[in-house]
Amino acid sequence: MGDTHPFNRARTPVVDLALRYALAFASIGAALLLEFLFHSLGVPHPFTSFALSAIALTFWFGGTKPGLIAVFLALLIRGFFFEPQATASSRALYDLVFVLFAALMIWVRRRRSQLEQKVDERTIELTFANAGLSRQREYLDALFELAPDAVILTDENFNVLRVNREFTQMFGYLPDEASGRWLPDLIVPDDLKDAALEKRIGVVSGDRVNIESVRRRKDGSRLETSVVASKISLGSGQVAVYLIYRDVSERKRAEERLHRSEAFLLEAQRLSHTGSWRHDLAADSVTISPEVARIFDVRPDEDAADVNFHFARIHSEDRPTVAEKYQKAAQSKSDFELDYRIVLPDGAVKYVHNTGHPVFGKSGEIVEFVGTVMDVTDQHRARTELENALDQIKRLRDHLHEENLALREQIDQAFMFEEIVGSSPALQDVIARVIKVAPTDSTVLITGETGTGKELIARAIHKRSRRSNGVFMSVNCASIPSSLIASELFGHERGAFTGATDRRQGRFELASLGTIFLDEIGELPPETQIALLRVLQEHEFERVGGNRVLTTDVRVLAATNRDLPAAIASGAFRADLFYRLNVFPIEVPPLRDRKEDIPMLLEYFVKRFAEKGGKQIRKIEKSTLELCEAYPWPGNIRELQNIVERSVILCGGDTFWIDPAWLSKPVQKKQDSSRPLAEALENQEKEIIEAALAESNGKVAGPDGAAARLGIPRSTLGWKIKQLRIKRQKFSPTPD
Numbered sequence: 236m237g238d239t240h241p242f243n244r245a246r247t248p249v250v251d252l253a254l255r256y257a258l259a260f261a262s263i264g265a266a267l268l269l270e271f272l273f274h275s276l277g278v279p280h281p282f283t284s285f286a287l288s289a290i291a292l293t294f295w296f297g298g299t300k301p302g303l304i305a306v307f308l309a310l311l312i313r314g315f316f317f318e319p320q321a322t323a324s325s326r327a328l329y330d331l332v333f334v335l336f337a338a339l340m341i342w343v344r345r346r347r348s349q350l351e352q353k354v355d356e357r358t359i360e361l362t363f364a365n366a367g368l369s370r371q372r373e374y375l376d377a378l379f380e381l382a383p384d385a386v387i388l389t390d391e392n393f394n395v396l397r398v399n400r401e402f403t404q405m406f407g408y409l410p411d412e413a414s415g416r417w418l419p420d421l422i423v424p425d426d427l428k429d430a431a432l433e434k435r436i437g438v439v440s441g442d443r444v445n446i447e448s449v450r451r452r453k454d455g456s457r458l459e460t461s462v463v464a465s466k467i468s469l470g471s472g473q474v475a476v477y478l479i480y481r482d483v484s485e486r487k488r489a490e491e492r493l494h495r496s497e498a499f500l501l502e503a504q505r506l507s508h509t510g511s512w513r514h515d516l517a518a519d520s521v522t523i524s525p526e527v528a529r530i531f532d533v534r535p536d537e538d539a540a541d542v543n544f545h546f547a548r549i550h551s552e553d554r555p556t557v558a559e560k561y562q563k564a565a566q567s568k569s570d571f572e573l574d575y576r577i578v579l580p581d582g583a584v585k586y587v588h589n590t591g592h593p594v595f596g597k598s599g600e601i602v603e604f605v606g607t608v609m610d611v612t613d614q615h616r617a618r619t620e621l622e623n624a625l626d627q628i629k630r631l632r633d634h635l636h637e638e639n640l641a642l643r644e645q646i647d648q649a650f651m652f653e654e655i656v657g658s659s660p661a662l663q664d665v666i667a668r669v670i671k672v673a674p675t676d677s678t679v680l681i682t683g684e685t686g687t688g689k690e691l692i693a694r695a696i697h698k699r700s701r702r703s704n705g706v707f708m709s710v711n712c713a714s715i716p717s718s719l720i721a722s723e724l725f726g727h728e729r730g731a732f733t734g735a736t737d738r739r740q741g742r743f744e745l746a747s748l749g750t751i752f753l754d755e756i757g758e759l760p761p762e763t764q765i766a767l768l769r770v771l772q773e774h775e776f777e778r779v780g781g782n783r784v785l786t787t788d789v790r791v792l793a794a795t796n797r798d799l800p801a802a803i804a805s806g807a808f809r810a811d812l813f814y815r816l817n818v819f820p821i822e823v824p825p826l827r828d829r830k831e832d833i834p835m836l837l838e839y840f841v842k843r844f845a846e847k848g849g850k851q852i853r854k855i856e857k858s859t860l861e862l863c864e865a866y867p868w869p870g871n872i873r874e875l876q877n878i879v880e881r882s883v884i885l886c887g888g889d890t891f892w893i894d895p896a897w898l899s900k901p902v903q904k905k906q907d908s909s910r911p912l913a914e915a916l917e918n919q920e921k922e923i924i925e926a927a928l929a930e931s932n933g934k935v936a937g938p939d940g941a942a943a944r945l946g947i948p949r950s951t952l953g954w955k956i957k958q959l960r961i962k963r964q965k966f967s968p969t970p971d
Contacts, residue, residue: 262289294340407453657832673699683823686873705749717950731780757797933966
């Protein structure tokens with residue numbers, strides 16, 4: 236109990252008890268003294284009133300037992316000092332008054348104790364409640380400050396009362412900067428204030444507002460936010476507004492990306508005619524994408540979620556097969572692929588390709604199938620058309636093949652052999668030698684004048700050989716500078732010479748398992764002749780600038796219009812290389828030795844160039860034919876070909892003719908028969924070179940040099956000058 240009078244503050248029970256009982260005696264004694272004082276002063280005052288006051292004080296501050304003692308003392312004093320002569324009834328009446336007063340004080344004392352106990356209990360409750368409220372307030376303050384969202388407390392007019400740290404992080408305002416400011420001016424963009432004020436009315440009226448809107452930071456930048464606002468009561472009639480802001484910019488961007496992805500997916504499905512679907516086995520419902528609805532031509536009154544709808548669209552001939560395969564996929568828990576036809580409401584038929592994949596639940600059972608369906612009608616139509624076209628092409632190809640065989644048979648009957656036209660005995664002898672040597676791997680040396688078709692003979696040998704499926708590599712040795720011929724034939728390593736930035740394979744490597752044709756073999760420089768001899772003997776070589784020995788499996792065919800024995804005699808060509816090349820010699824006769832082939836060649840070339848030029852030439856003038864047969868053709872077939880091409884270009888009708896002025900008479904050079912052939916050739920060659928050097932003032936290279944005048948490479952001319960011991964300095968005042 237929480238008594239507040241002085242006696243209840245005693246530290247020990249004994250002292251407290253003594254003080255209580257002392258109060259009884261002191262209070263009655265004080266009442267007696269007051270009675271004596273008033274009596275001495277002549278002021279009448281009954282003792283009873285003082286005694287009752289003393290009793291009341293004792294009961295109130297001392298308790299029940301001291302109060303009873305005070306009553307007993309008051310009765311004794313009254314009866315002994317003030318009313319000793321009173322009658323028994325009068326005394327009993329007075330005693331009854333004191334007893335009743337004592338009973339009253341006992342009741343008051345008990346009520347006081349009960350009230351004090353209740354007050355103590357309520358005080359304890361309030362103390363605990365205040366402590367709880369303090370803890371709750373601290374907790375709420377911590378939550379307010381540590382909330383992951385921006386929290387704002389405003390009055391009902393939206394003037395800021397308090398903000399948390401996240402508000403500062405989100406909007407950039409410090410608490411002191413935000414406090415007292417009108418919230419719309421603080422964070423609402425000017426163009427959105429009207430909408431914000433409309434929502435404010437709902438909040439003030441008691442509605443809980445939950446919206447997403449754009450807000451403004453301190454630096455003026457904008458952000459996407461979600462806002463929750465509600466009115467709360469602070470007690471004592473005070474009202475506030477509690478607002479929570481969350482930055483949803485990243486979520487908005489993610490949603491935007493998702494929306495774009497979905498749009499891209501739908502567009503991709505539309506462009507590829509591929510839709511997606513999902514079959515929930517438990518609910519037996521189907522979910523489809525818009526493209527599937529387009530493919531199946533779903534009408535507004537049709538339920539595309541019904542499985543039976545999709546099966547009803549399937550062509551009646553394909554429906555049993557599709558149902559069976561789908562059931563098997565469900566039983567085996569496996570993927571499936573189906574190709575079938577669907578029939579649309581307007582009777583149109585589409586071809587679709589459907590793929591499905593099972594999705595399993597936690598128990599391992601299939602919960603749904605997901606998949607795609609593709610409209611392959613266009614592909615099916617294109618495939619059908621392609622198959623028909625391929626069948627037609629096959630028929631045409633077979634027919635063309637038959638015609639080609641017949642045509643080739645006719646050409647063979649017209650004495651054409653691998654594009655070699657003619658039926659003269661001299662040519663037939665060459666063809667016979669080609670047929671004999673072609674199946675072997677022997678080296679062949681083809682000789683003959685320029686323009687006689689030596690490369691055609693080489694190609695015919697290759698086509699008839701076991702290497703016909705391999706490459707045919709043709710190299711003109713006279714057209715490649717002597718400094719590069721070795722690199723061209725055998726390849727080079729990186730850095731082998733200036734400009735060799737990468738490793739390069741030579742012609743012998745590239746022609747492996749095939750045939751290499753070395754035209755103008757007589758123009759090879761001596762150092763390259765040695766390397767070629769090694770290839771012919773050992774079938775191996777080294778790249779220029781390299782030291783690794785490479786092997787090659789290639790057949791060598793060579794051709795020249797030079798007199799190689801004379802070149803051997805003059806030292807320009809190696810004898811051992813000649814013997815290696817001349818395993819099987821074939822000499823191609825000049826056109827003047829096969830005049831009976833000229834009419835056939837004329838017809839062949841006229842037809843060829845007329846078709847190429849889009850002209851219709853049906854006959855050849857008799858005089859032209861006689862002219863061609865009488866002409867010696869020093870340029871051989873190449874000259875004939877060029878003359879025919881020129882004539883076809885100039886012909887305006889359907890008759891072929893040749894202008895006799897185009898045919899020049901060959902210059903016959905006399906040879907000194909008193910000198911050996913080799914010496915005569917060497918002297919003649921020396922005279923020609925010296926004449927060219929004199930005309931060019933000793934200059935070899937350049938457009939005005941001797942090499943250009945003679946029509947040979949500079950390197951070849953330089954080698955000839957050295958071989959023939961020509962002093963170039965005497966033709967020029969300064970060395971070149």
